[in-house]
Amino acid sequence: MYEIRFHGRGGQGAVMAAQTLADAAVRIGFQAQAFPYFGAERRGAPVEAYARIDTAKIRTKSQVYRPHLVVIMDASLLELEGPASGLRPDGKVVMNVAQRPEELDLGAGVDAECGTVDASSIALETLKMPVVNTAMLGAVAKVWNVVPLDAILEAIEDRFGGKLGRRAGMLNAEAARRAYEATVVGRTQGKREYVQPKRWLPVWDEIPIGVSLRKTAHVEEEVGPATTYQHHTGRWKWSTPLYKKDKCIRCLRCWWSCPDAAIVRQDDDYMRWDLEYCKGCGICADICPVEAIDMLQGARGTWQ
Ligand code: SF4
Numbered sequence: 620m621y622e623i624r625f626h627g628r629g630g631q632g633a634v635m636a637a638q639t640l641a642d643a644a645v646r647i648g649f650q651a652q653a654f655p656y657f658g659a660e661r662r663g664a665p666v667e668a669y670a671r672i673d674t675a676k677i678r679t680k681s682q683v684y685r686p687h688l689v690v691i692m693d694a695s696l697l698e699l700e701g702p703a704s705g706l707r708p709d710g711k712v713v714m715n716v717a718q719r720p721e722e723l724d725l726g727a728g729v730d731a732e733c734g735t736v737d738a739s740s741i742a743l744e745t746l747k748m749p750v751v752n753t754a755m756l757g758a759v760a761k762v763w764n765v766v767p768l769d770a771i772l773e774a775i776e777d778r779f780g781g782k783l784g785r786r787a788g789m790l791n792a793e794a795a796r797r798a799y800e801a802t803v804v805g806r807t808q809g810k811r812e813y814v815q816p817k818r819w820l821p822v823w824d825e826i827p828i829g830v831s832l833r834k835t836a837h838v839e840e841e842v843g844p845a846t847t848y849q850h851h852t853g854r855w856k857w858s859t860p861l862y863k864k865d866k867c868i869r870c871l872r873c874w875w876s877c878p879d880a881a882i883v884r885q886d887d888d889y890m891r892w893d894l895e896y897c898k899g900c901g902i903c904a905d906i907c908p909v910e911a912i913d914m915l916q917g918a919r920g921t922w923q
């Protein structure tokens with residue numbers, strides 16, 4: 620049995636990638652399963668999705684802990700716990716990054732064949748949006764010879780075409796084809812030691828009875844339940860809001876609509892943007908009634 624683990628961000632299509640790979644495997648005679656694992660279900664949050672492929676009926680239903688193949692759809696995930704953890708000694712990695720495999724560090728103990736591809740640029744050029752799942756499947760076909768490119772392209776055209784229309788199916792297949800051609804295959808050796816993330820929830824005997832949860836001290840920091848303080852969501856973004864203060868009528872709509880509380884209301888009711896936490900979703904620009912916010916491609920700055 621082959622086990623595959625996809626690591627992505629909400630909105631990049633990790634779940635569809637796992638389903639499409641399973642679909643492609645079934646087309647060439649395998650049995651397959653695919654399913655996701657979500658934490659916070661929101662755009663930009665880390666997502667895992669799994670696929671299993673076998674010649675016999677698959678009875679295992681657990682998450683994938685010892686993958687034969689790891690697909691990393693966003694380079695910023697390397698800041699979190701090692702996404703290649705548990706990779707088998709003969710396992711392979713496919714990663715969305717512009718660097719070559721030998722320039723990567725996927726964590727201590729990871730010495731693996733690796734394919735890298737700038738799937739984000741391919742997706743932006745081909746699909747006009749940073750949804751990298753189909754480009755990553757093209758790279759998978761190049762690095763991992765279990766499911767060939769033809770079966771993957773067929774599955775993409777059917778799945779995406781059936782859901783989003785024939786043209787979308789063709790464009791997504793084109794993204795996969797381009798990524799297949801562009802993928803650089805090499806070897807990566809990891810040295811990076813991952814530290815355990817800080818425990819931010821209070822333990823049971825710190826929770827006061829019958830009241831809302833309080834802040835608590837942990838490793839010389841004050842943290843509390845529901846805080847996103849430790850998650851620098853601004854590092855996920857593909858576009859950055861540009862505030863045109865002269866147009867702003869101070870209606871506050873952007874301020875209360877931002878899902879990451881990245882817009883800071885000033886004393887005079889004009890706004891500032893904390894770009895360390897703005898994930899570039901564009902909700903503020905959509906909701907502004909006077910077009911005082913433009914979304915510019917790319918990540919910029921820390922404050923504006
Ligand atoms: S783009 Fe706007 S709404 Fe979205 S996270 Fe950034 S500031 Fe908030």
Ligand code: SF4
Binds near residue numbers: 869910
């Ligand atoms: S939604 Fe637009 S007009 Fe309203 S406060 Fe925000 S930037 Fe200003």
